[in-house]
Amino acid sequence: MAIEDTARRTQQQRRDTAERALVRAAADLVVESGLPSVTLAEVGRRAGYSRGIVTHHFGSKQALIESLVRASQVGFVPGLGTREPGLDRLLDLLEGYLRAVAGIGSLSRAFLVLWAQSVASTELGPVFRERDTLFRADLAGDVEAGQAAGDVxxxxxxxxxxxxxxxxxxGLALQYLVAPDSIDTTAAGAALREHWRGSLVAR
Structure with missing residues (x-):
């Protein structure tokens, strides 16, 4: 049984490694040339696999792009996932998000490119509506928790x-993506934090 368990773990590790490589290859293509450049064959080639492997893991380009969008948001602001909802978490998210923007890799860059394109895309619209709905719910939950605690x-x-x-x-992240020299993301994050502290804190 131990040998079978080890074999299953090894198989799962290989699967996870392949999926991460394929998602990253798709992200690189989006950043370099936009969504039309993302084909299953090109993603496989870029990641060092065949088109068949991409199809095996994701089934379709749509599923691959949706996986990319979801993966790009995991742990974007380190440490927030373990924090209790409330005003302090919201303020830390504001500052941490913009600080993280300055060091974003291809996954997060691809997310922003695709988010902008989702306005006019029937392919992208549903997944970004889902992600934005979840993000807004998370933010609103912090405000509600702050109100319940008497802080907001x-x-x-x-x-x-x-x-x-x-x-x-x-919006600030997209501006930075277009012209990095135009925004000091650390200063912008600090300013945003103070703005919302002043606007939300109960007097």
Missing amino acids: RPDVDPEIVAAIVLAELR
């Missing part, structure tokens, strides 16, 4: 705050 003004609308914060974070 009771008269603010958590969903409105969440929508504005999402727009600010993604």
Whole structure:
């Protein structure tokens, strides 16, 4: 049984390694040439695998792109996943998100490129609506937890705050992607933190 368990773990490790390589290859292609350049054959070639392996792991280009979008958001701001919801977590997210933007790799760059393209794409629209809905819910949850703790003004609308914060974070990230020298992301994160602290803190 131990040998079988080891074999299964090794097989799963190989599968995980292949999937990470394929997703990263797709991200590189998106950053370099946009979504049209992403074909199963080219992703396989770029990652050092065959087209058949890409199909085996993901089934379709759509599924591959959706995996890329979801993978790019995992752990983007380190440490937040273990934090209790509330005002402090929200403020740390604001600053941490923009600090992370300065060091983003191809996965996160691809996410931003695809997010911008999702406005006019029937392929991308559903997955980005899903991701944005989850992000807004997370942000609103921090505001609601802050209100329950008495740290956040009771008269603010958590969903409105969440929508504005999402727009600010993604908008600043896109600006940085287009022209990195135009934005000091550390200073922008600190300014955003202080702005929302002043706007949300219960007096």
